[in-house]
Amino acid sequence: xxxxxxxxxxxxxxxxxxxxxxxxxxxxxxxxxxxxxxxxxxxxxxxxxxxxxxxxxxxxxxxxxxxxxxxxxxxxxxxxxxxxxxxxxxxxxxxxxxxxxxxxxxxxxxxxxxxxxxxxxxxxxxxxxxxxxxxxxxxxxxxxxxxxxxxxxxxxxxxxxxxxxxxxxxxxxxxxxxxxxxxxxxxxxxxxxxxxxxxxxxxxxxxxxxxxxxxxxxxxxxxxxxxxxxxxxxxxxxxxxxxxxxxxxxxxxxxxxxxx
Amino acid sequence: xxxxxxxxxxxxxxxxxxxxxxxxxxxxxxxxxxxxxxxxxxxxxxxxxxxxxxxxxxxxxxxxxxxxxxxxxxxxxxxxxxxxxxxxxxxxxxxxxxxxxxxxxxxxxxxxxxxxxxxxxxxxxxxxxxxxxxxxxxxxxxxxxxxxxxxxxxxxxxxxxxxxxxxxxxxxxxxxxxxxxxxxxxxxxxxxxxxxxxxxxxxxxxxxxxxxxxxxxxxxxxxxxxxxxxxxxxxxxxxxxxxxxxxxxxxxxxxxxxxxxxxxxxxxxxxxxxxxxxxxxxxxxxxxxxxxxxxxxxxxxxxxxxxxxxxxxxxxxxxxxxxxxxxxxxxxxxxxxxxxxxxxxxxxxxxxxxxxxxxxxxxxxxxxxxxxxxxxxxxxxxxxxxxxxxxxxxxxxxxxxxxxxxxxxxx
Numbered sequence: 015x016x017x018x019x020x021x022x023x024x025x026x027x028x029x030x031x032x033x034x035x036x037x038x039x040x041x042x043x044x045x046x047x048x049x050x051x052x053x054x055x056x057x058x059x060x061x062x063x064x065x066x067x068x069x070x071x072x073x074x075x076x077x078x079x080x081x082x083x084x085x086x087x088x089x090x091x092x093x094x095x096x097x098x099x100x101x102x103x104x105x106x107x108x109x110x111x112x113x114x115x116x117x118x119x120x121x122x123x124x125x126x127x128x129x130x131x132x133x134x135x136x137x138x139x140x141x142x143x144x145x146x147x148x149x150x151x152x153x154x155x156x157x158x159x160x161x162x163x164x165x166x167x168x169x170x171x172x173x174x175x176x177x178x179x180x181x182x183x184x185x186x187x188x189x190x191x192x193x194x195x196x197x198x199x200x201x202x203x204x205x206x207x208x209x210x211x212x213x214x215x216x217x218x219x220x221x222x223x224x225x226x227x228x229x230x231x232x233x234x235x236x237x238x239x240x241x242x243x244x245x246x247x248x249x250x251x252x253x254x255x256x257x258x259x260x261x262x263x264x265x266x267x268x269x270x271x272x273x274x
Numbered sequence: 275x276x277x278x279x280x281x282x283x284x285x286x287x288x289x290x291x292x293x294x295x296x297x298x299x300x301x302x303x304x305x306x307x308x309x310x311x312x313x314x315x316x317x318x319x320x321x322x323x324x325x326x327x328x329x330x331x332x333x334x335x336x337x338x339x340x341x342x343x344x345x346x347x348x349x350x351x352x353x354x355x356x357x358x359x360x361x362x363x364x365x366x367x368x369x370x371x372x373x374x375x376x377x378x379x380x381x382x383x384x385x386x387x388x389x390x391x392x393x394x395x396x397x398x399x400x401x402x403x404x405x406x407x408x409x410x411x412x413x414x415x416x417x418x419x420x421x422x423x424x425x426x427x428x429x430x431x432x433x434x435x436x437x438x439x440x441x442x443x444x445x446x447x448x449x450x451x452x453x454x455x456x457x458x459x460x461x462x463x464x465x466x467x468x469x470x471x472x473x474x475x476x477x478x479x480x481x482x483x484x485x486x487x488x489x490x491x492x493x494x495x496x497x498x499x500x501x502x503x504x505x506x507x508x509x510x511x512x513x514x515x516x517x518x519x520x521x522x523x524x525x526x527x528x529x530x531x532x533x534x535x536x537x538x539x540x541x542x543x544x545x546x547x548x549x550x551x552x553x554x555x556x557x558x559x560x561x562x563x564x565x566x567x568x569x570x571x572x573x574x575x576x577x578x579x580x581x582x583x584x585x586x587x588x589x590x591x592x593x594x595x596x597x598x599x600x601x602x603x604x605x606x607x608x609x610x611x612x613x614x615x616x617x618x619x620x621x622x623x624x625x626x627x628x629x630x631x632x633x634x635x636x637x638x639x640x641x642x643x644x645x646x647x648x649x650x651x652x653x654x655x656x657x658x659x660x661x662x663x664x665x666x667x668x669x670x671x672x673x674x675x676x677x678x679x680x681x682x683x684x685x
Contacts, residue, residue: 061653062653065654065655066655181655181656182655182656182659183656185651185654185655185656185657186656188651189641189648189651189656192645192647192648193641193644193645193648196644196645200645200647201647203647204647204650208650213654214650214651214654217653217654218650221652221653229550229572229573229595229649229652233646233647233649233650234526234649235526237650
């Protein structure tokens with residue numbers, strides 16, 4: 015598995031899309047840091063970008079990589095290699111290289127700007143961890159969708175739809191539910207509903223670390239009380255992990271049964 | 275008229291100072307060993323000079339016209355048991371004392387310095403430490419409280435007092451004091467024609483400055499920082515507020531300025547910076563806000579019901595999460611002629627005024643007002659899309675809350 019991971023990784027490192035991806039983050043964080051002049055503001059602005067872009071790019075990249083390397087996969091399948099090793103190797107290669115780009119693109123400017131001496135280091139770390147988690151989650155979902163669909167167009171469509179669902183549609187339904195059941199106490203529901211969407215969960219995790227949490231009033235206080243504790247942090251980390259594990263199990267199941 | 279009176283009282287102070295009587299010196303090896311002794315022996319108009327040292331004399335009453343002057347910061351210690359200085363005569367001047375350890379009481383409002391039913395007094399350049407109430411004025415007229423440092427260690431609202439507390443007073447000037455660590459920094463109840471200038475009030479539990487039932491007062495050039503809430507003005511008329519700085523009043527129930535049942539006020543040239551709520555307005559009428567800066571607040575202005583005939587113009591609204599929240603749809607307040615950093619319109623005539631109106635109340639704002647839990651969705655992509663579509667064609671947001679002449683450049 016490690017060998018396949020390595021090949022996937024080298025293969026991706028040769029593609030210029032990854033360099034563009036890394037360069038984009040580099041440019042973004044450099045300009046935000048030097049134009050904005052404050053780490054805390056840069057973290058907020060970056061959060062907006064990361065929460066939308068990381069899932070989108072991870073989804074697209076995962077689907078694209080699977081379909082493009084199909085011939086190579088078929089060649090590998092003819093060899094005496096375990097199927098799970100092939101697919102997990104590919105998946106981890108994609109997710110790992112995306113994460114590496116994110117880490118370099120965000121990390122380098124912040125290190126040069128002096129993040130280690132700043133009080134914002136904790137917030138920045140949360141942002142980075144959330145970005146990494148989203149990379150892993152959404153490339154797993156993408157691989158799962160691509161494996162299930164032979165038809166490329168259908169696969170791409172479904173992948174984009176899944177991103178759209180988590181990024182936009184889910185929040186719309188959430189808001190609708192909140193305003194429909196206005197008369198009931200909704201804090202518990204709000205916490206529950208936002209735990210089940212990795213993008214929402216990530217956003218709230220970052221927001222609660224930043225000063226903005228005071229804006230969120232009573233609801234924010236309830237969230238802070240839950241997510242601010244060790245149990246809350248462990249719980250949200252576990253849920254983010256589940257979001258990786260469940261699609262990965264799906265990948266495994268399909269990979270074992272699929273007829274190529 | 276008010277200024278004339280203040281000026282008159284000032285001249286009065288000067289003329290009294292030129293009529294100083296004999297000097298009575300208090301120290302361990304002087305003619306008087308205790309302050310009470312010196313006061314008892316003094317004739318009206320005398321100077322009582324207190325040299326440095328620690329004086330533990332319990333409660334000291336000043337019942338005649340005297341000048342109490344500390345040299346080398348003498349300490350008057352209440353040993354956490356009594357009020358320290360009680361002034362009951364007209365024309366008493368207190369300067370250069372350190373007063374400490376009054377001690378909390380749940381039965382009486384003890385104070386470091388209490389001024390009771392007098393006229394023409396001045397409390398100048400004293401330091402009060404760990405006093406329950408710092409300087410407590412009741413039924414006083416024509417005095418000044420200037421340059422004092424009142425430092426408390428309040429932990430909770432119910433067991434703490436106010437740094438400078440005025441009750442039923444007239445024409446009192448509170449100037450250049452530093453107050454911190456109390457329930458309210460400066461408290462005005464039934465105080466008319468007062469003037470508050472150049473004070474710094476920070477890290478108080480409840481309000482930096484608090485007005486109740488006080489009319490015709492003004493405050494200017496003060497700094498209110500990191501208090502539970504900056505300033506609360508309640509049930510008062512004709513309060514003018516200018517050149518003040520309200521900053522970092524940040525927390526779940528914090529605001530820079532609270533206006534409740536206020537009529538005919540002027541609020542101008544103030545800066546509201548990084549408060550959860552810049553100004554929170556409830557039932558306030560005929561208030562004129564102009565030339566203020568609102569920078570990076572959660573909400574710049576939040577208006578609840580019953581706000582009528584308010585004029586808001588020539589202000590800068592920069593980078594607030596929400597510029598305005600209003601939850602009473604029909605209103606006749608005017609918002610024309612401000613600068614809004616979130617404005618994205620254009621100016622074809624190049625006259626500096628945007629050609630399309632700016633709507634400071636966003637759809638999300640409206641939603642949050644109805645369902646506070648929706649705040650969880652702050653900064654999500656869906657909300658940005660929602661706000662954008664509402665901006666293009668407003669349906670839900672109140673149509674009459676708009677700036678019809680938004681500025682392109684900040685003032």
